[in-house]
Amino acid sequence: MVKILLLLSMPKVNYYQDNLFNMHRSDRYGVEQMSAKNNLSVSQGSRYRHIAEQIKQAIDAGTLPAESRLPSVRTLATQYNISLTTALKTLRTLEDEHYAVAKPKSGFFVAPSQPVSPHFPSRVSQPKVIAPLDEQTELHLAMVGADCRVRLDLANGARSLYPIKKMGLLMRQLSYSKPFLLGNTVKGTGYAPLKVEIARRAVEYGCTINPEDILITNGCIEAISLSLRATVKQGDVVAVESPCYFVLLQMLHNLNLRVIEVEAGSEGYINIEKLTALFQSKVVKAFVTLANINNPLGKSIPNEDKAYIARQADEHDVIIIEDDIFGDTVFGERRPFPMRAFSPNAILCSGFSKTVAPGIRIGWVHSTNFMRKIASLKYTSTMGTAVLPQAAIAELLRNGGYDAHLRKLRRELASQIRQIRQAVLRHFPPGTRVSDPQGGYVLWVEMPRQALNVRTLFIQARNAGIGIAPGHIFATDHRYDHCFRLNAGFGWNDDVEQAIKMLAQWCKQSLP
Numbered sequence: 001m002v003k004i005l006l007l008l009s010m011p012k013v014n015y016y017q018d019n020l021f022n023m024h025r026s027d028r029y030g031v032e033q034m035s036a037k038n039n040l041s042v043s044q045g046s047r048y049r050h051i052a053e054q055i056k057q058a059i060d061a062g063t064l065p066a067e068s069r070l071p072s073v074r075t076l077a078t079q080y081n082i083s084l085t086t087a088l089k090t091l092r093t094l095e096d097e098h099y100a101v102a103k104p105k106s107g108f109f110v111a112p113s114q115p116v117s118p119h120f121p122s123r124v125s126q127p128k129v130i131a132p133l134d135e136q137t138e139l140h141l142a143m144v145g146a147d148c149r150v151r152l153d154l155a156n157g158a159r160s161l162y163p164i165k166k167m168g169l170l171m172r173q174l175s176y177s178k179p180f181l182l183g184n185t186v187k188g189t190g191y192a193p194l195k196v197e198i199a200r201r202a203v204e205y206g207c208t209i210n211p212e213d214i215l216i217t218n219g220c221i222e223a224i225s226l227s228l229r230a231t232v233k234q235g236d237v238v239a240v241e242s243p244c245y246f247v248l249l250q251m252l253h254n255l256n257l258r259v260i261e262v263e264a265g266s267e268g269y270i271n272i273e274k275l276t277a278l279f280q281s282k283v284v285k286a287f288v289t290l291a292n293i294n295n296p297l298g299k300s301i302p303n304e305d306k307a308y309i310a311r312q313a314d315e316h317d318v319i320i321i322e323d324d325i326f327g328d329t330v331f332g333e334r335r336p337f338p339m340r341a342f343s344p345n346a347i348l349c350s351g352f353s354k355t356v357a358p359g360i361r362i363g364w365v366h367s368t369n370f371m372r373k374i375a376s377l378k379y380t381s382t383m384g385t386a387v388l389p390q391a392a393i394a395e396l397l398r399n400g401g402y403d404a405h406l407r408k409l410r411r412e413l414a415s416q417i418r419q420i421r422q423a424v425l426r427h428f429p430p431g432t433r434v435s436d437p438q439g440g441y442v443l444w445v446e447m448p449r450q451a452l453n454v455r456t457l458f459i460q461a462r463n464a465g466i467g468i469a470p471g472h473i474f475a476t477d478h479r480y481d482h483c484f485r486l487n488a489g490f491g492w493n494d495d496v497e498q499a500i501k502m503l504a505q506w507c508k509q510s511l512p
């Protein structure tokens with residue numbers, strides 16, 4: 001045990017200053033009763049949290065196995081040079097977070113692997129370190145997006161869907177009329193007129209945003225990455241929706257974060273009870289969500305649930321980071337509200353690769369609380385974002401061309417999704433389920449469990465020039481090995497119909 005303790009380093013990091021739990025508990029563990037007046041100093045207060053986090057990591061890694069004895073209060077106090085109060089608080093934090101159980105007169109033990117509280121999700125929902133990619137997954141990820149004949153793998157569309165010519169024209173005109181857009185050094189948080197337009201549009205979906213609290217990024221992916229880097233630190237636990245957009249899972253892995261995947265219910269969006277129980281258990285530091293038009297399920301969380309999640313997050317100090325990139329692609333007239341509409345603390349990320357042009361690489365992030373940190377991280381990673389495309393988008397948003405374009409884009413996507421969905425229902429064997437998206441580009445297909453090895457299907461399809469996104473890259477485990485995602489963005493034609501028939505045929509052959 002002492003060896004393990006020595007392995008745990010102790011930098012003084014100020015994570016929390018809150019008083020997580022009541023100090024009036026009775027002395028069950030051979031330590032004198034602590035007084036509530038015995039307030040912790042800030043450094044002691046953050047210290048117990050840091051030590052608890054390290055012990056949690058040792059438990060998660062299996063270094064401290066289930067039901068093994070944890071260090072006593074006295075050992076912790078001596079080894080870490082902390083007071084008995086702080087040592088006890090460390091152990092009680094672990095107990096409150098269901099990592100430890102206390103046994104009267106014996107001390108603290110690592111919790112058994114079964115759930116210890118009806119309010120705490122089972123071991124399946126315990127934080128996970130995302131394993132490095134196995135070779136096959138790496139191959140699949142590399143191949144998603146690589147050239148192929150029938151493009152059913154991406155989450156964007158044919159060039160004809162986007163105002164490419166208009167954007168080209170705008171950029172040419174702007175580079176003549178405003179040469180400083182190319183000639184000046186890129187400084188600051190983005191092109192001010194674009195930020196004004198983004199803030200103006202945000203009012204329509206329930207968000208009052210100060211343009212100064214917006215920073216323009218290289219795509220929505222950079223916006224999410226900066227938000228995570230500004231708010232969480234290595235080893236923290238992040239909750240995500242499951243199935244989860246695979247780039248996001250890889251990002252969490254690369255940032256050395258731990259993840260809890262909360263599965264969607266039958267309605268196609270996250271199980272709210274499980275999610276908020278996690279918030280209450282104080283396990284998660286952040287929740288990264290695609291609350292609108294989730295990728296891959298295509299559903300939005302209803303407003304009343306968003307409001308509830310936002311309230312719970314605020315109450316339990318969970319940071320919401322929202323990827324709203326598909327919000328503008330909703331089918332129908334009413335654009336869904338983001339989580340930010342329900343809490344000023346939610347960080348909102350979005351961009352124009354799904355609406356204006358996949359190659360434009362302009363995204364943005366808005367945060368009321370973390371903008372300075374985000375701006376500093378941006379400055380020291382990519383310094384700024386190219387201004388000319390920002391100016392062209394600002395122009396598109398300002399003169400109304402964007403709205404007319406969106407109406408057309410949404411209509412076309414809805415029709416393409418419908419055609420591919422019907423083809424799947426027509427050709428695939430009974431027992432196949434296919435999502436019914438409210439917007440976006442993609443469909444999620446689920447075969448009967450055990451009936452499909454999607455890794456094999458992926459390779460078969462690739463060999464025939466058909467790209468699909470295999471289910472297993474949307475989770476850290478095997479739970480979606482019988483699923484895959486199809487992109488409808490490249491429209492309906494004979495090649496697509498033929499590809500769906502071939503996929504269906506391979507799936508039928510794999511049925512027992």
Ligand SMILES: Cc1ncc(COP(=O)(O)O)c(C=O)c1O
Pocket residue numbers: 155218219220221222245290295323325350351352353361362363
């Ligand atoms: C959910 C989601 N977020 C972000 C992105 C990427 O956004 P960007 O190209 O603006 O970086 C994608 C691309 O497919 C996506 O599906």
